[in-house]
Amino acid sequence: xxxTSVSVAAPAAAERSGTSLKALGVGVxxxxxxxxxxxxxxxxxFQLTMVIVYGLAILGLAVVxxxxxxxxxxxxxxxxxxxxxxxxxxxxxxxxxxxxxxVAALVCAGFGFLIGLPALRLGGLYLALTTFALAVxxxxxxxxxxxxxxxxxxxxxxxxxxxxPFGLPLNSDQWLYLFTLAVGALxxxxxWNLLRGRIGRGMRAIRxxxxxxxxxxxxxxMFKTRTFAVSAMITGIAGSLGAIAIQFVAPDSFSVxxxxxxxxxxxxxxxxxxxxxxxxxxxxxxxxxLADIVSKAAPGAVYGVILIAVMFLMPxxxxxxxxxxxxxxxxxx
Amino acid sequence: MTKFIWLTARWGCTDMEGLxxxxxxxxxxxxxxxxxxxxxxxxxxxxxxxxxAQGEMATFSTYIALTLINYGLPYWIAFVxxxxxxxxxxxxxxxVLMRPMxxxxxxxxxxxxxxxxxxxxxxxxxxxxxxxxTFPSPFPSNQPLLGGYAxxxxxxxxxVTLIVLLLVWLFFRFTPLGLAMRAAAYNPASARLVGxxxxxxxxxxxxxxxxxxxxxxxxxxxxxxxxxxxxxxILLYAFAGxxxxxxxxxxxxxxxxxxxxxxxxxxxxxLVGTELKLTMALIIIVCVLVVKPSGLLGRTVVSRV
Numbered sequence: 001x002x003x004t005s006v007s008v009a010a011p012a013a014a015e016r017s018g019t020s021l022k023a024l025g026v027g028v029x030x031x032x033x034x035x036x037x038x039x040x041x042x043x044x045x046f047q048l049t050m051v052i053v054y055g056l057a058i059l060g061l062a063v064v065x066x067x068x069x070x071x072x073x074x075x076x077x078x079x080x081x082x083x084x085x086x087x088x089x090x091x092x093x094x095x096x097x098x099x100x101x102x103v104a105a106l107v108c109a110g111f112g113f114l115i116g117l118p119a120l121r122l123g124g125l126y127l128a129l130t131t132f133a134l135a136v137x138x139x140x141x142x143x144x145x146x147x148x149x150x151x152x153x154x155x156x157x158x159x160x161x162x163x164x165p166f167g168l169p170l171n172s173d174q175w176l177y178l179f180t181l182a183v184g185a186l187x188x189x190x191x192w193n194l195l196r197g198r199i200g201r202g203m204r205a206i207r208x209x210x211x212x213x214x215x216x217x218x219x220x221x222m223f224k225t226r227t228f229a230v231s232a233m234i235t236g237i238a239g240s241l242g243a244i245a246i247q248f249v250a251p252d253s254f255s256v257x258x259x260x261x262x263x264x265x266x267x268x269x270x271x272x273x274x275x276x277x278x279x280x281x282x283x284x285x286x287x288x289x290l291a292d293i294v295s296k297a298a299p300g301a302v303y304g305v306i307l308i309a310v311m312f313l314m315p316x317x318x319x320x321x322x323x324x325x326x327x328x329x330x331x332x333x
Numbered sequence: 334m335t336k337f338i339w340l341t342a343r344w345g346c347t348d349m350e351g352l353x354x355x356x357x358x359x360x361x362x363x364x365x366x367x368x369x370x371x372x373x374x375x376x377x378x379x380x381x382x383x384x385x386a387q388g389e390m391a392t393f394s395t396y397i398a399l400t401l402i403n404y405g406l407p408y409w410i411a412f413v414x415x416x417x418x419x420x421x422x423x424x425x426x427x428x429v430l431m432r433p434m435x436x437x438x439x440x441x442x443x444x445x446x447x448x449x450x451x452x453x454x455x456x457x458x459x460x461x462x463x464x465x466x467t468f469p470s471p472f473p474s475n476q477p478l479l480g481g482y483a484x485x486x487x488x489x490x491x492x493v494t495l496i497v498l499l500l501v502w503l504f505f506r507f508t509p510l511g512l513a514m515r516a517a518a519y520n521p522a523s524a525r526l527v528g529x530x531x532x533x534x535x536x537x538x539x540x541x542x543x544x545x546x547x548x549x550x551x552x553x554x555x556x557x558x559x560x561x562x563x564x565x566x567i568l569l570y571a572f573a574g575x576x577x578x579x580x581x582x583x584x585x586x587x588x589x590x591x592x593x594x595x596x597x598x599x600x601x602x603x604l605v606g607t608e609l610k611l612t613m614a615l616i617i618i619v620c621v622l623v624v625k626p627s628g629l630l631g632r633t634v635v636s637r638v
Contacts, residue, residue, distance in 0.1 A: 071443050073385070118622040125383050126622060128443060129572055132385065133618050136569050137611040144608055256565065260447060267444050297459035304451030308430065311444040315437075 021330075033181055042173045046245065047285060049177045052184040053242040054281035058265045059191055059274065060235030065263075066271035067195055068227045069207030070120060074131025076258030077138045078108045078232040080249075082239025084142065087157040087249040088150050097162045097244050101183065101237060108236025109229045116228035121221045127228075135259040142251035156250025159243065180241050187237060192274055194230070203227055204272075235262075257300075264303045267310055270317025279318045354483075355598045361487035362556070362570075363594020364494030368549035369564075369571035370578070370586040371501065372542035377580055379518035379538050380431070382442050386449035387546050387571070388564030393453045394419040394547035395554045395563070396461045399468055408471045412551060416544045423543025427536040457561040468554035490552040497548050498587055501541070505583075514538060566611050570597065573617040579631020589628065593617060 036048060061075045085104040089095040119130040143154050151157065164175035194200060202223055205213035214220050243249050261284050269280025287306075288299040314321040369387060376384045384390075394415055401411035426449065434442050472489030505511035516524040517534035525531050550564065557563055570593050578589025596617065601610050621628060 065440065069440075071440055073443070073447070115619075118619050122622065122626050125381075125439065125443075126626070128385075129383060129576070130615075130618055130622065133569050133572060133615040136565055137615045140609055140611050260451065263444075263447055264451075267440075271440060296463070297455035300451045300455030301459065304448040304455065307448035307451065308445050311437075311441045311448070312433070315441060 030185065034178075037170075037174050037178055037181075042171075045173050045177045049180045049245045050242070051278070051281045051285045052180045053238050053245060054262070054265060054284055055278040056184055056187055056238035056241065057235045057262050058269060058277040058280045058284075059188065060231045060233070060238065061262050061266045062269075062271060062273065062277050063191065063195070063203075063234060064228050064231035065266060066273065067200065067207065068203040068224060068231075070224055070228065071125065071128040072131045072228070072231070072259075073128050073263060074133070074135035074138075074256075074259050075232070075235045075262050076254055076256065076260075077131070077134045078112060078235040079239035079242065079258055079262070080138050080142065080254035081111055082108050082236030083243035083249045083254070084151060084157075084239075085236070086240040086243045087159050090159045090244075091152075091157040092150060097159075098179070101240050104236050104240035105233045108239075109233035112229040112232025112236075113225060115232075116225040120224040120228060131259070132256070135256040138254055138256075139251040142254065151251075154251060156248060156253075159247050159249075161247050162244065176245055180245065183237070183241060187234060188274065191234065195274065261303070264307050266317075267307055268317055270319030270321075270323075273317065273319035273323075276317050276319030283318075351602070352599070355602045356595055357483040358487055359595035359598030360591060361483065361491045361594070362553070362598065363574075363591035364491045365549045365553045365567060365590075366570040366574045366594050367587040367590025368494055368497060368545050368552075369567060370574040370590040371498065371583055372545045372549075373571055373575050374580060374583050374586040375538050375542045375545075377575075378583070379514075379535050380435075382431070382439075382446070383572075384542070385443070385446040385568075386453060387542065388568030389450045389453035389457070389561075390419070390422070390543055391546035391550035392559075392561060392564045393457050394422075394543070395468065395550035395559055396457055398547075398551050399461075399466065399554075399559060402469060408469065412471075412548075415551065416547050419547035420540040420544040424536045424540035426543075427539035431539070432532065432536075454561050461561075463561060466559040468551070468559045470555035486555055490556075493548065493552055497545060501545065501583075510537075566614075569611060569614040570594070573614040573621075576618055576621045576628055579628025582628070582630045585628055585630030588630070 033048070037045070040048065057075065057079050060078070061072060064070050064072055082104040085107045086097070086100040089100040089103060090097060115130060115134060116127070119127040142151055145153070161172045162176060162179070163172050164170040168175065170178070195203070202213070202218055205216065206218065206220060206223060210220060265280030265284040266277070267280075268283045269278070270276030287302060291298040291302045310317060316324070369391065372387055373384060376382055376387075397418055398411050398415040401414055402408060406414070430445055430449070431442070434445055470486045470489070473485040505515055513524070513529045514534045514537060516527075517529050517531040518538070521531045524534075549567070553567060554563065557567075571590060574590035574593040575586040576589070577592060578585030578587065580586065593614070597610060597613055600613050605613060
């Protein structure tokens with residue numbers, strides 16, 4: 001009798017210690033990220049800002065592709081819509097930068113819902129096809145004459161870099177980084193909360209056992225479409241932050257390769273992992289810079305080879321791979 | 334309202350000849366879409382994978398053809414060698430990369446396809462650089478044919494496309510190997526029981542798809558010019574064509590491809606303008622998914638719940 005209770009209690013205790021370890025890790029990471037504000041130079045701080053931005057974009061993709069099992073190859077389109085919403089509101093209507101984020105989130109959620117509705121009624125690869133088409137068509141739409149007064153056409157829009165408010169002793173790079181970090185941390189917290197609860201379980205149920213999930217009373221099409229909207233919303237917030245950080249949007253910077261890059265980041269980091277999205281973001285921010293030294297074509301080739309290698313060698317991505325090693329070490333300890 | 338007036342004005346000043354001309358060139362480009370759509374459907378039927386790298390593979394093949402022609406080979410010999418090399422490339426990819434992925438989750442196969450897309454795209458850029466190149470057409474381009482409604486290249490490429498489609502149909506309909514390939518795609522388990530080597534049939538299908546894609550690339554390159562991203566838009570139209578005709582039906586995909594070519598040209602000329610041509614492919618895809626997801630000729634898939 002006692003042996004049973006021990007064997008039941010042991011994994012629970014291990015899990016608890018794992019959870020507290022994770023909380024500790026998140027705390028250390030946040031602290032290190034905060035300290036980086038004052039210890040890093042402008043360009044490196046900008047790179048870290050972009051890591052957070054890409055991390056959020058990949059998190060959005062992970063919600064729908066990793067946790068809900070619906071493959072999207074077009075999240076760059078939502079990144080672009082978020083970026084453009086912010087840029088238009090700031091450049092054409094003089095909105096303050098922070099007030100554009102909720103609008104961008106809402107707009108992207110709306111677009112996500114509209115795109116998801118026809119594609120997610122059906123299973124299989126229809127979402128991948130539709131989103132791929134959306135991503136390929138996106139630059140053309142952004143360039144179109146009918147919305148040129150808003151979007152600035154081929155030229156795009158230039159927006160101002162925000163300064164630190166309340167007379168804080170920070171330069172604009174530092175403030176931008178801290179702002180992005182704060183928004184990023186908040187969205188990650190919300191996403192984590194969403195994914196660990198009933199809705200997160202529903203998403204995973206649909207991914208793993210759609211028939212059983214439907215039998216349990218989940219409306220598959222509606223649930224998947226809402227998940228897609230949430231995912232588009234998160235990626236849209238990332239696009240909005242990215243536009244503020246780069247201070248410039250133009251149609252040709254949102255080609256289909258943005259979507260493919262996000263997909264690469266997702267797969268490399270680990271599809272169904274919140275922490276993996278940050279690993280993937282680090283990958284897509286720094287690896288192209290390194291590969292670019294070799295040749296202009298190298299980043300694409302490196303992405304392609306690594307993508308295929310990850311599919312063969314570590315299908316759960318970097319997060320799953322290192323997580324597995326960590327778990328094994330913990331068990332042995 | 335202004336839009337409507339503008340539309341009627343455009344329609345009013347367009348004569349019948351212009352319309353016929355648009356339809357003719359729509360059929361010519363539609364043939365290209367039909368070929369790529371057929372290549373997609375062949376792989377989809379056998380494995381339920383959508384090959385996102387089909388376009389970049391075709392682009393790469395077109396570069397091979399250009400290199401051979403620049404070496405001084407006559408066009409049609411370069412054409413045949415390119416088709417053969419593409420066949421081998423497709424076959425090799427199936428053997429080396431796709432076969433181990435046979436029972437992997439769908440995300441893994443999509444990942445491999447996207448990886449292939451990136452690799453072929455950057456190899457094309459790496460070896461042949463990113464500048465836009467002209468590609469020769471084997472057909473006389475100076476004199477207009479069919480009463481001035483179509484150029485020599487349009488008629489010639491349509492003829493080539495139709496011959497390819499006819500050959501593919503004859504192959505699948507009248508040869509034992511074609512029958513075995515159909516059997517392997519339709520019912521792998523039973524096919525294996527009667528002695529069909531299903532794995533090799535899939536590899537052959539990949540080779541054929543790559544070869545058809547290569548022909549499409551060589552036929553479209555003189556029109557759109559050759560650069561590493563040449564096929565991105567064409568792949569999109571092929572998707573639209575395959576979905577419109579029914580992604581489970583090769584004949585449907587071919588008809589869908591032609592239909593999309595005509596819709597694209599007429600729509601581009603009279604409705605949305607050329608700047609939104611790609612968006613039209615997206616709209617066709619969404620419309621098909623909303624109205625008739627199985628496509629015009631496709632089989633409605635019923636799953637037991």
